[in-house]
Amino acid sequence: MGNVLIVVETHNGQLRTASLPAVTFGKQLAEKAGGTLSLLVVGNNVAGAATEAAKLGAAEVLVAEHPGLEHYLAETWAPVVVKAAKEKGATVIGATSTSTGKDLLPRVAALLDAGLVSDVIGIVNATTFKRPMMAGNVIATVEVGTPIIVATVRQTEFKPALADGAAAPISKVDATVPSDTRAEFVGVAESKSERPELTEAKIVVSGGRGMKEGKNFEQVAALADLLGGAMGASRAACDAGMVPNDLQVGQTGKVVAPQLYIAIAISGAIQHLAGMKGSKTIVAINKDPEAPIFQVADYGLVTTWEQAIPALMEEIKKLKAAG
Amino acid sequence: MKILVTAKRVPDPEQKVKLKGNELDQSATNWQLNQFDEYAVETALRLTENASAGNARDGEVVVVSIGPKDVQQQLRSTLAMGADKAILVAGEDAELDAEIVARTIQKLAERDKPDLILMGKLAADSESNDAGQRLAGYLGWPQATFAGTIEVVDGGKALLVGREVDAGIETKKVTLPAVVTVDLRIVAPHAIKNGKTAKDHAYAEGPRYASLKGIMAAKKKPIEDTTLQALGVTAQKRIKTTTLEAPPARKAGIKVQSVEELVQKLHSEAKVI
Ligand SMILES: Cc1cc2nc3c(=O)[nH]c(=O)nc-3n(C[C@H](O)[C@H](O)[C@H](O)COP(=O)(O)OP(=O)(O)OC[C@H]3O[C@@H](n4cnc5c(N)ncnc54)[C@H](O)[C@@H]3O)c2cc1C
Numbered sequence A: 001m002g003n004v005l006i007v008v009e010t011h012n013g014q015l016r017t018a019s020l021p022a023v024t025f026g027k028q029l030a031e032k033a034g035g036t037l038s039l040l041v042v043g044n045n046v047a048g049a050a051t052e053a054a055k056l057g058a059a060e061v062l063v064a065e066h067p068g069l070e071h072y073l074a075e076t077w078a079p080v081v082v083k084a085a086k087e088k089g090a091t092v093i094g095a096t097s098t099s100t101g102k103d104l105l106p107r108v109a110a111l112l113d114a115g116l117v118s119d120v121i122g123i124v125n126a127t128t129f130k131r132p133m134m135a136g137n138v139i140a141t142v143e144v145g146t147p148i149i150v151a152t153v154r155q156t157e158f159k160p161a162l163a164d165g166a167a168a169p170i171s172k173v174d175a176t177v178p179s180d181t182r183a184e185f186v187g188v189a190e191s192k193s194e195r196p197e198l199t200e201a202k203i204v205v206s207g208g209r210g211m212k213e214g215k216n217f218e219q220v221a222a223l224a225d226l227l228g229g230a231m232g233a234s235r236a237a238c239d240a241g242m243v244p245n246d247l248q249v250g251q252t253g254k255v256v257a258p259q260l261y262i263a264i265a266i267s268g269a270i271q272h273l274a275g276m277k278g279s280k281t282i283v284a285i286n287k288d289p290e291a292p293i294f295q296v297a298d299y300g301l302v303t304t305w306e307q308a309i310p311a312l313m314e315e316i317k318k319l320k321a322a323g
Numbered sequence B: 001m002k003i004l005v006t007a008k009r010v011p012d013p014e015q016k017v018k019l020k021g022n023e024l025d026q027s028a029t030n031w032q033l034n035q036f037d038e039y040a041v042e043t044a045l046r047l048t049e050n051a052s053a054g055n056a057r058d059g060e061v062v063v064v065s066i067g068p069k070d071v072q073q074q075l076r077s078t079l080a081m082g083a084d085k086a087i088l089v090a091g092e093d094a095e096l097d098a099e100i101v102a103r104t105i106q107k108l109a110e111r112d113k114p115d116l117i118l119m120g121k122l123a124a125d126s127e128s129n130d131a132g133q134r135l136a137g138y139l140g141w142p143q144a145t146f147a148g149t150i151e152v153v154d155g156g157k158a159l160l161v162g163r164e165v166d167a168g169i170e171t172k173k174v175t176l177p178a179v180v181t182v183d184l185r186i187v188a189p190h191a192i193k194n195g196k197t198a199k200d201h202a203y204a205e206g207p208r209y210a211s212l213k214g215i216m217a218a219k220k221k222p223i224e225d226t227t228l229q230a231l232g233v234t235a236q237k238r239i240k241t242t243t244l245e246a247p248p249a250r251k252a253g254i255k256v257q258s259v260e261e262l263v264q265k266l267h268s269e270a271k272v273i
């Protein structure tokens, strides 16, 4: 008993690194529950991703491949995951809390008559988990009373699984695509960036409404680039169209926990804090000494970004030059 | 279009969370409508009116909440915004989980046969992000979560939904009936195109305020009182919260006086650059 099935995602035929923490979660849970860990890759032309997944230390990799599964759709993917879970006698089905994981797994839970724990940050035992609630101001311990448990995993709370295992066997599973789902993938407009992924970067530099307009974010970007980090933003900056929505950090956006988070011209609303409070070191730069962001900042600097960013870049360059 | 909107009352997120032993101390809680559900109500209204013709209504918006008697207040506020009817299913938060909520909405959907069920993407208190997708699964309906835009197409038979996903915006087409959960940007000025209101119509940002007329009208609108039992919901609570605790506190930080000092500290104290 206690087999674990983790759904891993792919992007352009490669394994998505966002899935690696869920694999770690799966390993830990399989050990606690005394079962084996299987990874499931769904899609079309995903052989490369399956080969990558096979090195992650799972007992096996399952592949559900079909042209009709090329683009993610909850309606076509959920039945495929359910079939694989039943075939393997999985009692736990998990994935990282990405936008796909959050969309897919509750539907899988419905089809399996299973309870769902979302955004797991810790394992207590095989049926009990810790998760944040109320914008991260409460940590709840929840016990799931269903025979099958479905879980999404907070990416920042489990270490990414390493590709250092011997290659596990890869086998195909039933990939029948249900017809007439009344759902259709039309397209995706991806915002392209050369910077590291927001959720995986060691340093994140975010700007808020106080940046005033999109053009000024070039300075936030320049600072992020100098530090080799990712760029983020508050809701207000996204809503105002200064930057794309997928840069939003917070309860409703991405949850980040880098080594260093620099919040520039962000007031520090609880919904924003929910997405970055787990960062190791937090820097706040804001012209208002009363801004709530200073309450979570390790280092606060009361000044305008117009003053701070150029000076900061100059100092960092000096530091780098000094080696 | 007949739309069922779900609405949960949640504690005001701005209020400091108080714990009493293992439970939330809610003795002084200010309750409000979950913001995403308020956005869902606004979305439903925008979908069923012609804003270019004096907001002439075309369709029905019914708001449902599962909660204690006091939720009447929040339901009344959605009626004041313009919803036509509300349903209050008696239930205490502590007795509910996503399964019971989704099964309840399922029963109502089977009874009232809406074309569309609009929900919030997330309840700000529990943050389960479960009920909508689960409901779609139970009903066997298509789902479009995290909706930032909605366009009515195929003569009202389908929706093109712009979904906020990790990589950017995904466009998904769902044929009605369907479940849609809304994200923050759904209340932007041009987020909804319903095929009747002029395509370039710009709504004011955010959900509408109730007008005085709306508030008066709401007093006469019906709120149906029902129970889980009357609806035939048999699901039992299977997700149990055993402990609640405060997250580890961050150690108090300092204010630095200059950029030089900041860089110095980040380098030699925090060792992050
Ligand atoms: C349901 C819901 C979900 C939400 N989810 C999120 C979320 O996921 N993420 C998120 O970020 N927000 C979220 N919000 C919004 C949140 O409540 C705040 O409104 C938002 O975070 C504010 O953004 P801001 O700090 O950039 O803007 P503001 O609060 O307007 O703050 C701007 C700051 O810039 C400072 N400033 C101005 N000019 C300068 C200058 N020249 N130099 C330096 N500082 C300057 C000001 O002092 C101020 O502190 C959500 C809200 C709701 C209702």
Ligand SMILES: Nc1ncnc2c1ncn2[C@@H]1O[C@H](COP(=O)(O)O)[C@@H](O)[C@H]1O
Pocket: B006, B007, B008, B034, B036, B037, B064, B065, B066, B067, B096, B098, B101, B118, B119, B120, B121, B122, B123, B124, B126, B127, B128, B129, B130, B131, B132
């Ligand atoms: N008790 C409830 N009554 C009505 N709707 C609810 C209730 N609980 C959750 N919902 C709906 O489900 C959505 C998602 O909630 P959750 O899955 O708990 O994050 C919310 O935005 C609500 O629209």
